[in-house]
Amino acid sequence: MNETASLRARAEIDLAALRANVRVLRGRAAGAQLMAVVKSDGYGHGAVPCARAAREAGAAWLGTATPHEALALRAAGLDGRIMCWLWTPGGPWREAIEADIDVSVSGMWALREVIAAAAAAGRPARIQLKADTGLGRSGCQPADWPELVAGARDAERTGRVKVTGLWSHFACADEPGHPSIAAQLGVFRDLVAYAEKEGVDPEVRHLANSPATLTIPEAHFDLVRTGIAMYGISPSPELGTPADFGLRPVMTLAASLALVKDAPAGHGVSYGHHYVTPAETTLGLIPVGYADGIPRHASGRGPVLVGGRTRTAAGRIAMDQFVVDLGGDRPEPGAEAVLFGPGDRGEPSVEDWAVAADTIGYEIVTRIGTRVPRVYVNGTDDPNEATGGVPQ
Ligand SMILES: Cc1ncc(COP(=O)(O)O)c(C=O)c1O
Numbered sequence: 001m002n003e004t005a006s007l008r009a010r011a012e013i014d015l016a017a018l019r020a021n022v023r024v025l026r027g028r029a030a031g032a033q034l035m036a037v038v039k040s041d042g043y044g045h046g047a048v049p050c051a052r053a054a055r056e057a058g059a060a061w062l063g064t065a066t067p068h069e070a071l072a073l074r075a076a077g078l079d080g081r082i083m084c085w086l087w088t089p090g091g092p093w094r095e096a097i098e099a100d101i102d103v104s105v106s107g108m109w110a111l112r113e114v115i116a117a118a119a120a121a122g123r124p125a126r127i128q129l130k131a132d133t134g135l136g137r138s139g140c141q142p143a144d145w146p147e148l149v150a151g152a153r154d155a156e157r158t159g160r161v162k163v164t165g166l167w168s169h170f171a172c173a174d175e176p177g178h179p180s181i182a183a184q185l186g187v188f189r190d191l192v193a194y195a196e197k198e199g200v201d202p203e204v205r206h207l208a209n210s211p212a213t214l215t216i217p218e219a220h221f222d223l224v225r226t227g228i229a230m231y232g233i234s235p236s237p238e239l240g241t242p243a244d245f246g247l248r249p250v251m252t253l254a255a256s257l258a259l260v261k262d263a264p265a266g267h268g269v270s271y272g273h274h275y276v277t278p279a280e281t282t283l284g285l286i287p288v289g290y291a292d293g294i295p296r297h298a299s300g301r302g303p304v305l306v307g308g309r310t311r312t313a314a315g316r317i318a319m320d321q322f323v324v325d326l327g328g329d330r331p332e333p334g335a336e337a338v339l340f341g342p343g344d345r346g347e348p349s350v351e352d353w354a355v356a357a358d359t360i361g362y363e364i365v366t367r368i369g370t371r372v373p374r375v376y377v378n379g380t381d382d383p384n385e386a387t388g389g390v391p392q
């Protein structure tokens with residue numbers, strides 16, 4: 001991080017770690033293709049650089065939630081298969097069809113809109129029918145599946161669509177043995193069998209997210225959709241640590257210590273004075289706050305490595321800054337404060353912050369704000385394309 005040491009804060013993104021994680025996950029689901037899920041700006045890591053790195057490591061598909069996220073990948077020059085699944089009436093269906101994006105269809109309103117857009121575009125849409133096998137969120141209910149399948153088959157006959165995939169999403173894949181897992185697998189198999197009996201001939205059937213990729217081999221089908229594990233974060237601490245699965249955290253979040261000062265015993269710290277120095281001490285100012293995505297819920301609990309020791313957010317995390325009690329240590333202003341990273345230097349993990357904020361690792365990284373620059377390292381394995389490490 002030397003060249004960026006003067007930054008207030010930075011999120012270092014290790015693309016070699018991401019590539020290695022993709023390879024580990026492909027090994028876990030050896031019979032299936034892998035979709036790199038890069039929605040929400042690559043879970044806060046940067047969608048385009050992460051998508052490029054995932055492609056380099058063999059991800060056949062890229063996945064996003066919104067069509068605008070998918071279109072942005074195309075606009076950045078990413079080719080190959082891209083799928084997106086979170087649609088609202090109005091599209092943009094036609095733009096997605098013209099950009100060769102596979103689009104998810106969960107109900108009749110969406111099928112009607114995609115057929116009309118395909119007619120306007122003068123080319124068939126690639127659609128993937130999504131079933132609600134038990135998550136109870138998006139997807140077509142089993143009772144409505146025959147109507148959706150029949151509508152899609154009719155549109156295939158008129159050349160308006162090609163059904164490229166049948167798919168669904170787990171509710172509790174991160175809770176091994178949860179009865180919903182077997183139930184969803186059973187419903188999925190039945191709904192796929194029904195669609196195939198009606199003449200649908202999908203390229204891919206898919207159900208697995210990261211936890212299912214890691215722990216439920218019978219859920220791999222033709223394609224696994226991995227997000228969080230690709231970024232080197234465990235889907236759930238109960239399943240294991242990233243290292244247990246051979247995964248390495250991709251993001252390191254660090255800041256430059258903004259101030260070190262003496263404080264007497266009994267000094268209130270930060271808004272509300274929820275921390276009062278127990279003795280004469282030194283205080284360090286960490287110049288990131290909830291506007292940067294540092295959860296205010298972790299006030300009094302969030303861990304930070306400063307001067308070789310783990311400190312704890314003292315009192316409230318404010319919008320732009322928070323304080324740690326340095327217990328008499330005097331690191332220089334500008335010294336590195338590491339909020340989380342892979343742990344090589346003993347720094348806390350994303351999971352530690354998730355515990356401190358009573359949330360999940362997904363939320364910690366996804367919320368890191370745009371005010372924190374992403375600094376990319378290890379941009380490519382290809383010696384002909386080495387850039388010094390900042391692919392854009
Ligand atoms: C439909 C869908 N598939 C796959 C994923 C990836 O999940 P995970 O990050 O647990 O791998 C998500 C993310 O929530 C999703 O919404």
